Amino acid sequence: MIEATLLTKVFHDKKRGEIRGADGVSFRVEPGRIYGLLGANGAGKTTTLRMLATLLKPTSGTAIVAGYDVVREPDKVRASVGFLAASTALYGRLTAREMITYFGRLNGLDEPSLRARVRLLADELDMYDFLDRRCEKLSTGMKQKTSIARTLVHDPQVMIFDEPTVGLDVMTARSIVRFVRECRARGKTVIYSTHVMSEAEKLCDVIGIIHEGALKAEGTVAQLKARTGETDLEECFVKLACPGEAN
Amino acid sequence: MNWRAVGTIYAKELRDLLRDRRTLVSTIVIPTFIMPALMLVVVKTASTIVSKARAEIPRIMVIGGDDSPGIRAELEKTGKFRLERASGDWKSLISNKRVRAAVEIPAGFERALGSGSAPAITLYDYQGELKSGLASEQLRTFFTGLRSRATDKLLAERGLPASIARPFEVTQKNVAPPEKVGGNLLGGFVPYFLIFLCLTGAMYPAMDLTAGEKERGTMETLLCCPASRTAIVLGKFLTVVTGSLASVAFSLISLVFSLLMIGSTIGAATKGMGPAGEMTPTIDPLGILGVLAMVLPIAVLFSAVVFAVCLFAKSAKEAQSYVTPLVFVIIIPCGIGLLPGIDLNLHLAFVPIANVSLVCKEMLSGVWHWGYIAVIFGSTALYAAAALALAVAMFKREGVIFRT
Numbered sequence: 001m002i003e004a005t006l007l008t009k010v011f012h013d014k015k016r017g018e019i020r021g022a023d024g025v026s027f028r029v030e031p032g033r034i035y036g037l038l039g040a041n042g043a044g045k046t047t048t049l050r051m052l053a054t055l056l057k058p059t060s061g062t063a064i065v066a067g068y069d070v071v072r073e074p075d076k077v078r079a080s081v082g083f084l085a086a087s088t089a090l091y092g093r094l095t096a097r098e099m100i101t102y103f104g105r106l107n108g109l110d111e112p113s114l115r116a117r118v119r120l121l122a123d124e125l126d127m128y129d130f131l132d133r134r135c136e137k138l139s140t141g142m143k144q145k146t147s148i149a150r151t152l153v154h155d156p157q158v159m160i161f162d163e164p165t166v167g168l169d170v171m172t173a174r175s176i177v178r179f180v181r182e183c184r185a186r187g188k189t190v191i192y193s194t195h196v197m198s199e200a201e202k203l204c205d206v207i208g209i210i211h212e213g214a215l216k217a218e219g220t221v222a223q224l225k226a227r228t229g230e231t232d233l234e235e236c237f238v239k240l241a242c243p244g245e246a247n
Numbered sequence: 248m249n250w251r252a253v254g255t256i257y258a259k260e261l262r263d264l265l266r267d268r269r270t271l272v273s274t275i276v277i278p279t280f281i282m283p284a285l286m287l288v289v290v291k292t293a294s295t296i297v298s299k300a301r302a303e304i305p306r307i308m309v310i311g312g313d314d315s316p317g318i319r320a321e322l323e324k325t326g327k328f329r330l331e332r333a334s335g336d337w338k339s340l341i342s343n344k345r346v347r348a349a350v351e352i353p354a355g356f357e358r359a360l361g362s363g364s365a366p367a368i369t370l371y372d373y374q375g376e377l378k379s380g381l382a383s384e385q386l387r388t389f390f391t392g393l394r395s396r397a398t399d400k401l402l403a404e405r406g407l408p409a410s411i412a413r414p415f416e417v418t419q420k421n422v423a424p425p426e427k428v429g430g431n432l433l434g435g436f437v438p439y440f441l442i443f444l445c446l447t448g449a450m451y452p453a454m455d456l457t458a459g460e461k462e463r464g465t466m467e468t469l470l471c472c473p474a475s476r477t478a479i480v481l482g483k484f485l486t487v488v489t490g491s492l493a494s495v496a497f498s499l500i501s502l503v504f505s506l507l508m509i510g511s512t513i514g515a516a517t518k519g520m521g522p523a524g525e526m527t528p529t530i531d532p533l534g535i536l537g538v539l540a541m542v543l544p545i546a547v548l549f550s551a552v553v554f555a556v557c558l559f560a561k562s563a564k565e566a567q568s569y570v571t572p573l574v575f576v577i578i579i580p581c582g583i584g585l586l587p588g589i590d591l592n593l594h595l596a597f598v599p600i601a602n603v604s605l606v607c608k609e610m611l612s613g614v615w616h617w618g619y620i621a622v623i624f625g626s627t628a629l630y631a632a633a634a635l636a637l638a639v640a641m642f643k644r645e646g647v648i649f650r651t
């Protein structure tokens with residue numbers, strides 16, 4: 001379960017001055033649901049998700065993630081969250097197995113359950129071919145699988161995905177999408193950011209449209225279409241995100 | 248504080264670094280070989296030059312003295328000089344090293360010698376030039392010998408004992424223990440290098456573990472784990488300290504080996520040369536232990552400073568450009584220990600780096616000022632703690648971690 005209340009993040013940039021990376025964002029995601037955060041470049045998706053993963057501290061507002069407050073108990077939040085982003089890389093000089101094991105240990109798993117967990121994940125994700133190869137030598141798809149195993153090693157209740165399919169080929173992207181669905185099927189709370197309309201449409205139970213840091217609209221794909229009277233999600237995104245520019 | 252997490256991070260970072268060739272070269276390979284290589288080159292050339300110079304029979308020029316053939320003959324008879332034909336431009340000949348030294352014998356010198364009223368002899372040499380100095384030294388020895396013999400003869404003619412002119416002899420003996428001599432010789436040099444290695448040993452690991460991780464995108468991955476930020480900093484920081492100390496340890500081990508080797512080289516070169524033989528640099532093992540103890544807080548201090556600086560950088564390249572000037576900032580106070588005549592005092596005891604450099608020099612030559620040692624260890628540890636606190640504080644700032 002995720003419950004964000006008026007999450008706000010203000011950055012201070014020398015050139016651009018004050019930037020509201022997220023501006024009063026509130027939403028709620030139930031377990032077994034995928035919430036899609038749909039926004040253009042610089043809309044504030046990464047900023048919002050980083051606050052949920054406690055990588056950034058909100059300037060104001062807060063969120064309850066898996067029952068813990070992101071401001072007051074960030075360590076506990078991190079222990080219940082799996083965060084996967086295009087920017088979360090692997091340690092090139094570690095093998096895939098070492099990478100997963102490392103994060104398992106950091107999450108406080110003991111050695112026997114860690115071994116069992118690695119075996120389980122390697123089975124599920126079909127990783128045995130490259131489990132003991134260094135991450136720098138892996139193909140993009142293998143890296144992606146390793147990253148997924150890394151986020152899942154502590155079996156978190158909440159999964160946060162920040163544009164996980166950016167730069168991947170169709171096959172690899174599809175396997176990610178399949179994996180996200182699987183997380184939902186297992187009753188995890190999932191939040192997924194993207195700027196690809198088709199992906200949001202296929203995958204998400206509820207979509208939040210974010211623009212310039214603020215949540216402009218929220219609802220199922222059908223609800224959003226009904227609200228704007230459009231049949232195409234892209235059209236309805238443009239209308240909802242920046243009503244002035246729509247024509 | 249979750250020490251298990253610190254241990255996990257430390258173990259992983261260490262393993263990761265050991266797989267990086269650049270780090271291995273800069274923290275282990277270079278420190279191991281630079282010391283013996285440098286010392287071997289310096290000491291070997293120095294001892295070859297000295298023994299060559301001593302072996303050479305210097306060319307000298309006798310100016311005047313045509314009416315003192317006995318003196319010329321005696322000079323030649325010693326076999327220590329090669330006499331050149333006199334010419335007018337002897338000054339430039341000495342400058343050009345064609346002739347090492349010249350001696351001017353005034354007219355009527357030999358005749359006047361017997362009566363005890365001979366005019367003064369003048370020696371010409373090129374001061375500061377080793378071989379010229381040695382030649383004029385030998386000329387001086389010859390003429391003072393001649394003078395003594397003349398004095399003795401004059402006294403004997405008058406039936407007086409020789410001791411009337413020389414009521415006592417003066418002899419010179421070295422009381423410094425061998426390690427003191429060795430300590431002075433190496434005392435400035437060794438701490439200088441160890442302090443420098445503390446820095447270079449910390450540099451690559453620090454860059455790799457901070458800016459390098461940011462650049463490669465693994466920092467964000469790491470920050471997703473439940474370990475506290477302080478635990479992450481400590482784990483990484485301990486790795487950097489390990490790199491720094493590993494550099495020192497490897498170079499110290501190879502130093503001991505090269506000292507043993509060089510000891511025999513110098514010993515052979517200066518054998519039978521009296522006091523010069525004591526130049527063989529033997530170092531008090533306790534002094535080495537003392538240096539190690541002082542280097543510990545320095546390693547922590549440098550690791551924390553370099554860590555904090557590198558943490559701020561966005562990329563390894565940027566980190567490198569911050570750290571390189573740091574090398575010069577550190578070399579200067581460190582080099583104070585190399586300057587002759589600068590001794591430790593209470594003010595200097597608080598100057599970071601310079602104080603350690605100076606106290607190490609003392610310890611290596613067997614001098615233990617426990618008061619200063621305590622002050623220096625304490626102040627360096629304090630500076631190190633402050634730098635570490637700064638690094639932790641910086642790590643907690645998202646502006647630093649997510650700097651764009």
Ligand SMILES: Nc1ncnc2c1ncn2[C@@H]1O[C@H](COP(=O)(O)OP(=O)(O)OP(=O)(O)O)[C@@H](O)[C@H]1O
Pocket residue numbers: 011012013019020021022039040041042043044045046047048195649650651
């Ligand atoms: N560390 C930072 N310092 C200053 N400004 C920042 C920082 N991080 C993000 N911003 C700004 O905040 C705004 C939101 O950025 P954010 O990265 O959240 O967007 P996004 O929706 O993830 O975009 P993208 O699709 O490009 O990933 C942007 O204007 C960005 O420039």
Ligand SMILES: [Mg+2]
Pocket residue numbers: 045046047162163
């Ligand atoms: Mg983003």
